[in-house]
Amino acid sequence: MVQAYRAETGTGGAGPQRSGSRLRDLRERLARDRGIWRRGIVLSCCSVLLTLVMVFHSRIPNTIGNLGSLSETFLPWFAVFIPLLLILGLVRRSATALIALLLPIVVWFNLFGGLLTDKSGSGGDLTVATHNVNADNPDPIATAEQVAGSGADVVALQELPAGQVAAYEKALAGTFRYHSVQGTVGLWSKYRLSDTRPVDLKMGWVRAMRTTVATPEGPLAVYVAHLPSVRVKLHAGFTANQRDQSADALGKAIAHEPLARVALLGDLNGTMNDRALNAVTSQMRSTQGAAGDGFGFSWPASFPMARIDQIMVKGVEPMSSWTLPATGSDHLPIAARVKL
Template sequence: MTDVASPTAARSRRRTAARVIAVTAAAALLATVAVWIPGVVGTAASVVLPWLGIVLASLVVLAFVRARRTLLLLLVPVLVWLLTLAPSAPGFAASVDGPTFTVVSQNVRAHSGGAATSAEQIAVSSPDVIALTELDGDSLASARSALDERYPHSYAVGTVGVWSRYPLTSADALSLGLDWKRALRVTVQTPDAEVAVYVLHADSVRPGQQQGRDTMLANLADAVAEDSASSVVAVGDFNAASADPALGDLRGELDWVRPTDGTLGFTWPAALPLTRIDQVFARGLDVVSSGTMRAGESDHLATVTTFGL
């Protein structure tokens, strides 16, 4: 009886494993494809997308151990996942011999009282430009006190501010479709080139409420499309994961800056980063390095990007 029952039980386990693999693989494929759907579905799927790799890797291991015939079944979801994640995958640093331009950007979390600490810790690395978002009145004053001596050229409006080592030859507030200003554009006059820098604090995303953010991102894409500057950088809190379809128009105008530190550049929440919602885009510049850093008590990591001019 034991000799008969054992093969039967083994076949039953293989069938059960095959069903689990098939159902889970189908769910992972649907979640991956959902990233291409505009609106709340695509926004939610873009946050989950990187983590689907763990699910698919686990299915591959399970298939090797319990149901090898299902490996072919896994080929489609794995390939679709790889192709969908590819535009948000890590990149490689460019090698440049000339001057560089470093921009650090962080959401300092309004009413946290940590803007000064963030500003001071960021300034230690001596970037050329510091962009801060989610500023309130007190945090703006604290940031100014911490930075104005070392970064004499600055401009702030609404919840965003920028500090520069180099002169700002123009500075404009941008509403990008909202009733109040949450973005700006400045021209930074470095010794070697002019760089147009956009700083964005996109509207928040909540269940059933993301139109404000989508409008801002679409209008930012329109703004940079009309910008005649040869070198453009856009940084800030976009409130959109890297694969979010709402970033599609902006990706058509600027290059999404890939992290060069071998990670996916997750920035939020700072205690255990699960997604990248603080983005960096550029045009006309080579990326020398791109990564993140902890600064202050914010719930966002800062993005640190160095460009070759």
């Protein structure tokens, strides 16, 4: 009777046999459906093309609309094509397309997988922050107070309108004893400043400065910079030539800095992947890349897609890096803790 019950319900020894039968049926269907390898050739080519763009992004020329810099600015977002190709490969039932998709997956994780982990640590001697406050900020006082409340020892602000400088100075005076404003950028510090001067970005007006911060652990050269904005235009492509020239000028100034410990705070209007910023990025470390948690995108504040605001250091050890809550600006403020 028990044997009859097992036979009727398919339990007992029928389980392994049924599983083996299913596997044989699957192998037979795959053998009969030879199109599973022929279908999806176009999708496979798309996966290969995506892989080549990510591997050889530095070889994409900038001679035509700065296409290379544009692709490098949003390089991490090339990952959005991977699930799309996966869905299409499944719909097409193409083994070739699905296998080819492994190529861009491996390359993307090789390029950006390290940013998916939390590399922040404890300790550090100095907390620095930087924020493009936006010239059209509707509430500069609230923005200044919010940044001051971050606990930073040194704060750099960019895009300071002349008519609002006094408001920022008043709001930050209670937290920071020392400050200097040069053109449209400024630095507020709990420690004494000296040897402060503007830095020429070849723009015709001041958008960068350099100063020495007398930290308890010794002097630190701090640069504050706001490189020219970039635009994407249909008739001109990625208009970044002025930004590129200013980046070269900033890199030259930092290269001639006599102090061994240097920090750069500012809106560079470019990411660490953008080869146009090589004059700067080749000699300094990004705190986000070295000690951040995630990509740390800072712009636009409503839906951050790129980290164009940077805290970079030389001769200093990054310990942690993070983004701060949104203010009235279209950028997110960012902060870092460093060991001098």
